[in-house]
Amino acid sequence: MTRWLVDTPAKSKHDLAQRRQQFWKPRAIGDEVWQGRDRDRALRLSxxxxxxxxxxxxxxxxxxxxxxxxxxxxxxxxxxxxxxxxxxxxxxxxxxxxxxxxxxxxxxxxxxxxxxxxxxxxxxxxxxxxxxxxxxxxxxxxxxxxxxxxxxxxxxxxxxxxxEVGEVIRLRDAEGRLIDYRDNDKTRRDRAMLAKINRSLAEAAIDLDVPAAVRDANAIRLDGYSVFPGMTSLYRVYKGGWDRGGRFYGGWWQSCRKTHRQHLTIDGHRTIELDYQQIHPRLLYGIAGRHLEGDAYTIPGWDRGVVKKAFNTLLNTQDFKEARGAIAKNLGTDRDTAEWLMLDITMRHPDIKSYFHSGIGMTLQNIDSEICRQVLVEMYRKGIVALPVHDSFVVAEEHEDTLSQVMQTTFDAVAKTAKKLF
Structure with a gap:
């Protein structure tokens, strides 16, 4: 047993094999990807x-x-x-x-x-x-x-x-290496859009109202880490193609822990953060033409945070064995426990089980990044500064209702379009 299991009876390997056969079709095992030692901090010339x-x-x-x-x-x-x-x-x-x-x-x-x-x-x-x-x-x-x-x-x-942020549209290969590319209508559109949004972010007074913070000319030191308020420019990162990834990075507020982000201020005003809860499960259910009932990550006997990590791993791996090994490694547990967790997740989500260990994760990131892009554009048109944190946004409290409406409208429109792609 592991510390994530709660009063769950032991299962035999025979039971695990039976349940795996019931819910999974075998997939070809892809080539192993070489993994070197952890990278150090890359030289920044910015x-x-x-x-x-x-x-x-x-x-x-x-x-x-x-x-x-x-x-x-x-x-x-x-x-x-x-x-x-x-x-x-x-x-x-x-x-x-x-x-x-x-x-x-x-x-x-x-x-x-x-x-x-x-x-x-x-x-x-x-x-x-x-x-x-x-x-x-x-x-x-x-x-x-x-x-x-x-x-x-x-x-x-x-x-x-x-x-100086440099190139704001960045393309990485499947292994994460930056690569060159030829500009197209999409890259030119995104670059022009980011130029406007980054200008508005630079003009806004984005600060952190944390009394215990230690400041100097270039950094705010918080509880065990630092953030750098000069980094206000966003850039967009695709991985493996223009239909994979595409999330927005670069804003210093993204490096703040959630407990500290609640103390952000914009032009002296207190802020509120709204997020798309369970965005990838909701997108998958929409693509499958189904409705998600309840919390996607709540499964009896398992810690919710552990289920969420395992669920995301299932979306970002290519086959069953890779998923099982990655979950075991990420959670620091054995493969039998990882497999049992995978099977319980599939029992909880039979309507979308065909997407598990299919590598769809980066495609979903592309969809949620398009939602983010459209929210940023709409808020910019309304003259409201919005700070993106992947699947959430921070705005001044007075703009909470506007942001909520824009987020819901945008999600519905993009999710409807995404359904046609599958």
């Missing part, structure tokens, strides 16, 4: 500051051209930022020229392989970066080279930083 003011804080090695100087300052600013707020993390960065060519869309044109990599080497030689883990050239391990900022960088007081 922070900008007054170069003269930064030079007062840190003596940098000599650089050649103005582009070399810009690259070195950006790497150094990221190092100080990491030392201050993420001291336990390494910073990873590719030394493969091809990678810099393939992802140039997502960076400032000055930040090329020939400017950034030499800047890193110079900062390493100067002792500003340390503990360099250089990966062998030409060896495809999926692991990038990495380093640590020198610990003493945490004592530096940075000047005021500004954040």
């Amino acid at each position: 922070w900008r500051c007054n170069e003269y003011e930064f030079a007062k804080c840190l003596d940098l090695p000599l650089a050649g051209s103005a582009k070399n100087v810009r690259a070195m300052i950006s790497v150094a600013v990221d190092a100080v930022h990491t030392a201050l707020h993420f001291p336990e993390l390494r910073v990873s960065c590719s030394r493969r020229n091809g990678w810099w060519q393939e992802t140039r869309r997502y960076r400032d044109p000055d930040f090329t392989y020939y400017n950034v990599v030499p800047a890193i080497d110079a900062l390493l030689e100067a002792g500003i970066l340390v503990d360099y883990d250089l990966q062998p050239a030409g060896r495809s391990t999926g692991v990038q080279s990495s380093y640590r900022p020198a610990p003493w960088l945490a004592e530096i007081i940075l000047p005021e930083l500004r954040y």
Whole structure:
């Protein structure tokens, strides 16, 4: 038994096999995907500051051209930022020229392989970066080279930083790597839409009214983590194609814990957060032409949070064995317990069981991201600032009714369209 089971009698493997045969049809097992070690914090070249003011804080090695100087300052600013707020993390960065060519869309044109990599080497030689883990050239391990900022960088007081989001429409392959793409009507539409919304977010005074928070020029330190109010621009991320993923990221409020988000203010006004409860189960039932009765994640004998995690895993895996293994790993339990949970979820949702372990999760994300896009556009047209948090939105309390109406109308319209796609 595990700590998630509540007074549930033990089941034999024979019972499990019988119930699996009743509710699941076998699927072909896909190729295993290589998984390397956990990635460190990727090098961010998005922070900008007054170069003269930064030079007062840190003596940098000599650089050649103005582009070399810009690259070195950006790497150094990221190092100080990491030392201050993420001291336990390494910073990873590719030394493969091809990678810099393939992802140039997502960076400032000055930040090329020939400017950034030499800047890193110079900062390493100067002792500003340390503990360099250089990966062998030409060896495809999926692991990038990495380093640590020198610990003493945490004592530096940075000047005021500004954040440049760069490309706001981002495409990743199935493994999560950023890839280049050709613009189309959809990307041009989304980019124009985000330019307007990001401008309105930048003009709004978005703050956090938490007395215990510790502030400096660039960060708000909360209970064990930091957020960065300069990060107000949204960007959209697709994964594996334009019909997969597409959620909005980038706003600093998305990094706040829910207990802290309730203290957000917009232009000095208290806020309210409304969310689409059980959005993926509701979408699936709508696609199946059925109605969801009760709470999708409430199953006798199981903790609701555990059921929710397992349910989402069933939507994001490709076959039964992958789903069972992922659930066991995510919940820290054995495979028999994971299988029993999977079977109970299927018993609870027979009308949508054909979508389990089918890989539909990213498609559902695409649908919920389209709902989010339309809500943001409609609220923008009404002159109301709305802060997206994937399947929820934060607005000033006075706009609660308007947001609620827009969310319901948008969900109904998009769900109706989505049903025609299946």
